[in-house]
Amino acid sequence: MNSKFIVKKTYTDTVIPNDSHHPVNIKMSAFHSFIYRLLHIPLSQQNFENELNIIKTIAINNGYPVSMIDQILKHHNKNLVRKLIFNVGNIREANTFVYKRLPFIGNTSYKIKNILRTENIKTAFYNPYTLKNTLVNNKLIKKDIFQNSGVYEISCSDCVATYIGQTGRNFNLRFKEHYKALINKKSNSNVAKHCLEMNHNIDIKNLKIKHICKKGLKMDFLESLEIQKALNECKLLMNDQTDLYKSPLISPL
Numbered sequence: 001m002n003s004k005f006i007v008k009k010t011y012t013d014t015v016i017p018n019d020s021h022h023p024v025n026i027k028m029s030a031f032h033s034f035i036y037r038l039l040h041i042p043l044s045q046q047n048f049e050n051e052l053n054i055i056k057t058i059a060i061n062n063g064y065p066v067s068m069i070d071q072i073l074k075h076h077n078k079n080l081v082r083k084l085i086f087n088v089g090n091i092r093e094a095n096t097f098v099y100k101r102l103p104f105i106g107n108t109s110y111k112i113k114n115i116l117r118t119e120n121i122k123t124a125f126y127n128p129y130t131l132k133n134t135l136v137n138n139k140l141i142k143k144d145i146f147q148n149s150g151v152y153e154i155s156c157s158d159c160v161a162t163y164i165g166q167t168g169r170n171f172n173l174r175f176k177e178h179y180k181a182l183i184n185k186k187s188n189s190n191v192a193k194h195c196l197e198m199n200h201n202i203d204i205k206n207l208k209i210k211h212i213c214k215k216g217l218k219m220d221f222l223e224s225l226e227i228q229k230a231l232n233e234c235k236l237l238m239n240d241q242t243d244l245y246k247s248p249l250i251s252p253l
Contacts, residue, residue, distance in 0.1 A: 018063035023104045023125035028072070031059065035072050039080065096120055103128040146171045151211040151222045154178065154191055156238075158200040163191045163238040164230060166223040168215030175207050194238045 015030040016022050034055045043051065052073070056066050097120050102109065104125040113123045147170045154163045154175065167174035179202060181192035195201055211222045230237055 013058050013061045015058060015062050021104075021106065021129075022127050023109070025125070026104075026127065028068075031055065031064075031069060031072055032076075034058075035069070035076050038073075039076055097122045099124065101126060145209060145212070146207070148209075148212045149215065149219075150209065150213045151219060151226055153208040153210055153226070154202055155206040155208070156194065156198075156200050157203050157206060159198065159236075161194055161198075161200075161236045161238050162230065163194070164210070164223065164226045165239075166215075166219050168219070171207060171209060175204060178202065190238045190240060 016027045018027065020027065038048065038051050038055070052069075056069050059066060059069050099122050100116070101124050102112065104127050109123075109125055116123055149168050149170060151164070151166050152171050152174065154165075156162065163178075165174070178189045178191040181187075181189035182195050182202065185192075185196060187193040187196065191202060210226050211219075213219050213222060227237070227239060
């Protein structure tokens with residue numbers, strides 16, 4: 001069979017660069033595909049070496065060491081030999097792992113992976129920064145930022161006390177609920193409770209948006225993160241509950 005089966009005339013030798021902010025498995029996927037095809041398409045020894053050199057050139061042009069290609073080739077060769085000897089076919093070992101898909105955020109992702117591994121949870125990373133997210137306007141974020149949902153902070157107008165909370169509705173509506181509780185002298189709001197006890201007040205200008213997101217685990221985590229940050233900075237909080245989400249990732253150093 002003729003050489004040049006891996007690349008077309010229009011191919012530019014461009015894959016995800018080694019210094020790109022992507023999970024390692026995603027950056028390696030193209031090279032695993034190249035090597036897999038190299039080993040599964042009949043080639044003469046000369047053509048095999050030619051194609052292997054092309055793959056190594058692609059790696060070099062994108063900042064990868066040649067030794068990485070040798071390691072991937074060794075890995076695939078070992079799998080081929082293992083299948084031939086043991087005839088494993090498509091049999092997979094039974095396991096009790098749960099698989100979860102998480103966005104890739106750098107080295108922190110690998111720390112999360114190691115923590116979850118102790119709980120029999122295997123993770124697969126994806127890059128949230130796609131061309132669509134970068135080039136297309138996000139319709140979830142409305143023109144009036146206070147019409148979104150997420151995590152917010154309300155500061156007292158008369159002292160340094162602050163309240164951190166979350167809302168699945170919009171920020172304006174949530175603030176009005178706190179203010180209504182204050183006007184009606186009800187203690188079903190921690191903000192109103194503080195103001196009533198201290199004879200203080202609140203103002204819409206003291207409403208700060210910390211994160212815009214939808215209701216769910218992400219919102220819970222971000223609220224806990226902001227509360228932990230406030231505690232680390234020794235801020236006076238109106239919140240009654242400050243241990244909403246236990247995690248070694250947001251615990252103080």
